[in-house]
Amino acid sequence: MKIDSIKNGIVLDHIKAGKSMEIYKYLGLDKLDCSVAIIKNAVSSKMGKKDIIKIADNLDLNLDVLGYIDPDITVCYIKDGAIVKKKHLELPEQITNIIRCKNPRCITSEERGLDHIFKLTDRENRVYRCIYCESKKSEY
Incomplete structure (x- = not known):
């Protein structure tokens, strides 16, 4: 399977396998007017299997929701096809x-x-x- 990269937007990586639809719902990604790709059960050398969400838009994500659902998620901000910022989440206080x-x-x-x-x-x-x-x- 070929999964294309995005030019500008956000990639949620290292999501525990099976959690992507829950994150999709909590963040209200169904209401966006941009492309959103959900990759389930992708092969991962670290995790065995993982989910990935790619959002072809730069929006203000509620990182507390992400940290609560899965504190191991990595949030990558993409500009002109390159990662410009990477955030590692943790459980919010x-x-x-x-x-x-x-x-x-x-x-x-x-x-x-x-x-x-x-x-x-x-x-x-x-x-x-x-x-x-x-x-x-x-x-x-």
């Missing part, structure tokens, strides 16, 4: 409106306009807690 608090007693359940804010409390186990009620969110 705080995430806002990416996940929702499931505690029915949390103030976010009553106050509809209130932001859902979670703070990283255990980096090793990827545990986030709601800043209002301390409810734990540890999956992903």
Whole structure:
């Protein structure tokens, strides 16, 4: 299979195999008016298999979403066919409106306009807690 490079845009590389569609949804890439390529299960010497997303536009990505979903993603910014900037992600210290608090007693359940804010409390186990009620969110 031949996968062409992009002239200008963003490449999300080193995505855990199978996570690209989730990232596509979270970032709202379906709403873009540019080319978006998703490569699933590409061969990787480091990871065995990986996903890659190529976006033929320079847009402002929510890196917190990417870091929360998969902190091992590499974000490459492409200009005139060359990488001009590369970012290695990590788990964000705080995430806002990416996940929702499931505690029915949390103030976010009553106050509809209130932001859902979670703070990283255990980096090793990827545990986030709601800043209002301390409810734990540890999956992903």
